[in-house]
Amino acid sequence: MRKLFLLFALLASSISFSQELNCTVNVIAQQTGNENDIIFKTLEKQLTEFVNNTKWTNNSFEAHERINCGMVINVRENNNDAFSASIQVSSSRPIFNSTYSSPIYNYNDKDFNFQYLEFQNLVFNESQFESNLVSVLAFHVYMILGMDADSFELNGGSDYFKQAQTIANYSQQLSGQGWKLEDGLQSRFALIDNIMSPSYKSIRTAVYMYHREGLDIMNDNQKDGKTKIISVFDELKKVHSVRPNSFLMRVFFDAKADEILDILNGGPKVNVADAKDILNKIAPMYSQKWRNIKY
Incomplete structure (x- = not known):
């Protein structure tokens, strides 16, 4: 009986904590002239673990249901803990009864400036700003989730887009680019504002x-x-x-x-x-x- 209980507990645990994404994160630092610095490998490893191991929704995803996606971070400059970069985010969606995956989200976010200390703790808070690094990644995670859900059910991604908008709203407090109306027509602000607008339904x-x-x-x-x-x-x-x-x-x-x-x-x-x-x-x-x- 005890073994049966332990087996049930393990199964329940695996279901409760199943994550949503199968994401490849690459950090490229050629433009810094110091691409072999260990901090870039540490950053890549930490971000991979953060994106793939964080529980982003209340839904359960089987391993084969995880959304395949990628994030390529191109670091232009870094000075101590200050990084200037861009991030290319993409995701795909499997097509029923085939081996084909269809590209569904492809966004080049050119305004990705953040602070990072090696091995710093990365924690996502759905209602409170933690850091620009966390906010930008979390924003794009919810865009990936929203686009994917919209492709399976009409307006199925609404809750995810609302969370992306919440992240955009509370991230406006910092001076980083991309979160405000004045940051241009191709910013993160513009992207989620358009998605949530009836004009673009x-x-x-x-x-x-x-x-x-x-x-x-x-x-x-x-x-x-x-x-x-x-x-x-x-x-x-x-x-x-x-x-x-x-x-x-x-x-x-x-x-x-x-x-x-x-x-x-x-x-x-x-x-x-x-x-x-x-x-x-x-x-x-x-x-x-x-x-x-x-x-």
């Missing part, structure tokens, strides 16, 4: 339609899946008509442009001429790619 609808109603059915019916993905561009037109050339649209296509090109050029033939025209209007930054769409 069609982008979140498009994320769901694209993945759940498009990609997830392509293994069973490629033509229907491809047709649904093309219909997503009409949904995105609604945003473009209100907010042309918006940053959030750019974030969507930064993740999806290559994949869209492959989908439109591959598989069963459907009418893609109209889709090409729409893409050139709503995502002109990728017009060179759209020129390669064949029909």
Whole structure:
């Protein structure tokens, strides 16, 4: 009986503390001229453990359900405990009944300045500022969680986006870039402000339609899946008509442009001429790619 109890306790513990992310963190420090300094390896190891071992939600994730993602931190300068860097964050989402993973979040955060002492304790507080290092990583973790959840359920990522907004709000107290309105149209503030705005709700609808109603059915019916993905561009037109050339649209296509090109050029033939025209209007930054769409 005691052994049975211990087995149950271990199983319960493994469920209760299962984490959400399978994240690769790389710290690149070539621009500092001192890339072999041990502090960069220590930072990389600590951040990897922080992102992957922190319990970010109240949900239970099996090992195979963890979200695959990556963070590449490019350190430009460091002076004692002060670091100036950028961080490229990406994540992908498995497609039903296939071995393919679809890119879903791809964001280059250029304003990542932080303080770090080797082996310092990294703790996330959902309602209180701890450090800019923790805030930036936690913000992007919740963006990853929100985008992933939106792709499985319509507006399923709302709670995660609310937490990202909370982090942005309480991080405005410091002088670091990226958290305030005046920090520009491509800042973390702008990103979460757009996501939470009703003006951009069609982008979140498009994320769901694209993945759940498009990609997830392509293994069973490629033509229907491809047709649904093309219909997503009409949904995105609604945003473009209100907010042309918006940053959030750019974030969507930064993740999806290559994949869209492959989908439109591959598989069963459907009418893609109209889709090409729409893409050139709503995502002109990728017009060179759209020129390669064949029909």
